[in-house]
Amino acid sequence: MAKVKVPYGEGYQVGELPPGLKVYEIAPRNVAGVNDAVAEIRRALENPIGNRGIEELRGAKKVVIVVSDLTRPVPNAVILPVLLEKLNAIGIKDEQVTVLVGAGLHRPAPPEEFPLIVGPEVAARVRVISHDAHAPGVLQPVGVSSRGTPIWINKHYLEADGRILVGMIDPHQIVGYSAGAKSLVIGCGGEATIRANHAHLVEPEAVLGRVEGNPAREDIDEIGGLVGINLIVNVILNNRKEIVRAVAGHYLEAHRAGVAVAREVCEVPVPEVVDLAIVSPGGFPKDINLYQAQKGLYHATPVVKEGGIIILCAECREGAGEERFVAGMKAGDTPEAVMASFCSREFAMGYHKAFLWCRSLVRARVILVGSGVDEELAQVMMVRKAPDLQAAIVLALQELPHAGAVAILPKANSTIPVLVRKS
Numbered sequence: 158m159a160k161v162k163v164p165y166g167e168g169y170q171v172g173e174l175p176p177g178l179k180v181y182e183i184a185p186r187n188v189a190g191v192n193d194a195v196a197e198i199r200r201a202l203e204n205p206i207g208n209r210g211i212e213e214l215r216g217a218k219k220v221v222i223v224v225s226d227l228t229r230p231v232p233n234a235v236i237l238p239v240l241l242e243k244l245n246a247i248g249i250k251d252e253q254v255t256v257l258v259g260a261g262l263h264r265p266a267p268p269e270e271f272p273l274i275v276g277p278e279v280a281a282r283v284r285v286i287s288h289d290a291h292a293p294g295v296l297q298p299v300g301v302s303s304r305g306t307p308i309w310i311n312k313h314y315l316e317a318d319g320r321i322l323v324g325m326i327d328p329h330q331i332v333g334y335s336a337g338a339k340s341l342v343i344g345c346g347g348e349a350t351i352r353a354n355h356a357h358l359v360e361p362e363a364v365l366g367r368v369e370g371n372p373a374r375e376d377i378d379e380i381g382g383l384v385g386i387n388l389i390v391n392v393i394l395n396n397r398k399e400i401v402r403a404v405a406g407h408y409l410e411a412h413r414a415g416v417a418v419a420r421e422v423c424e425v426p427v428p429e430v431v432d433l434a435i436v437s438p439g440g441f442p443k444d445i446n447l448y449q450a451q452k453g454l455y456h457a458t459p460v461v462k463e464g465g466i467i468i469l470c471a472e473c474r475e476g477a478g479e480e481r482f483v484a485g486m487k488a489g490d491t492p493e494a495v496m497a498s499f500c501s502r503e504f505a506m507g508y509h510k511a512f513l514w515c516r517s518l519v520r521a522r523v524i525l526v527g528s529g530v531d532e533e534l535a536q537v538m539m540v541r542k543a544p545d546l547q548a549a550i551v552l553a554l555q556e557l558p559h560a561g562a563v564a565i566l567p568k569a570n571s572t573i574p575v576l577v578r579k580s
Contacts, residue, residue, distance in 0.1 A: 160173055178563050183565065183566045185425070190399025195235060207410030214247065221319070222255070238276070251283050258271070260344065261288070262348060303379060321387060322341055322388070323391075324340040324390075326391050330455050332371060342377045358373065366424065390403065391412060420573075423573050427576050430576065432465045433553050433564070434465070436569045451513055455516065457517075458516070464521070485512070496515050515539075523539075526543050
């Protein structure tokens with residue numbers, strides 16, 4: 158019997174697979190973190206890619222540093238003190254610096270979260286504020302991208318003459334990989350900007366792991382150039398949230414160098430499609446609700462045979478997580494009907510999750526292990542429920558009597574399975 162153990166909430170789900178199955182564990186590579194994280198940030202800043210790095214900000218009067226909110230584990234408490242040290246060295250004082258939490262369309266970060274986001278030292282040193290996409294007067298128009306995206310950006314960013322983005326390069330199901338100019342355009346953008354950019358998700362090139370030729374990513378990068386970015390500092394993390402590499406410099410060139418490193422960590426070859434996949438987004442907070450857990454479901458979908466089964470282990474303590482997601486699922490009686498309904502209407506955030514969810518359902522059946530999802534919600538989501546992983550395995554194998562191969566994705570949100578096509 159092969160034992161299976163995957164993250165679930167703040168614990169695990171465990172089960173056993175019968176003998177005779179080929180079992181593939183698909184997880185990010187076990188890459189070591191750097192010995193000295195502070196030294197790695199300093200190395201990146203002293204060896205900028207594509208521009209002069211921190212020297213690009215010499216003489217700036219007001220500097221803004223954009224960081225992610227708590228939904229992303231960016232080690233800001235390591236990065237920001239080094240960044241402030243380098244800014245001080247070129248004559249920029251702490252009182253000239255504002256840290257802007259790029260919350261995107263998430264709720265604005267409250268002040269009590271600032272020490273958790275940037276570290277207590279930085280929170281006490283410099284001004285910290287949060288982006289609020291819905292606050293009156295916060296957004297200002299900048300223009301329109303060549304793809305027709307209206308550009309609305311946080312005024313605190315636009316008023317600064319020194320602009321720095323700090324982020325983490327991680328797989329993203331629409332823009333290929335996160336970070337780079339995304340920290341600005343999505344993190345500090347208005348709903349009209351984010352909505353128009355994310356509308357590209359229906360295009361076949363706007364997919365997980367694809368950067369070049371991806372219309373959503375290229376739109377973001379164009380807007381970044383139009384608005385202006387002096388410097389990025391991006392990191393790539395391993396399974397233990399340790400820094401594997403830091404990159405700094407030009408917002409495009411440094412980002413692409415970081416993506417090359419991220420590919421080595423996240424992209425994992427898979428020798429064949431499987432009958433059954435057992436998937437976890439990675440535990441809390443990545444499985445806090447179905448809205449977040451959808452990412453793990455999507456990452457697993459390409460390696461499952463059409464008509465196969467995906468067991469999604471996601472606690473979902475907040476249930477669906479978004480009313481518009483549920484409303485989108487109610488727009489059709491089948492996954493195909495939900496997708497057609499979405500494509501027939503004007504793009505709306507929240508509803509897009511129903512399209513993404515159903516993109517997996519048209520390929521595979523889904524059994525959900527999630528204590529926060531009741532039977533009524535499961536029916537709306539067009540999935541079946543199981544009380545635990547072992548019960549889900551038994552149910553799946555009853556329906557797949559000739560199953561030969563199983564894939565296990567314990568940290569699916571951070572994994573890109575790459576099917577190795579045999580010639």
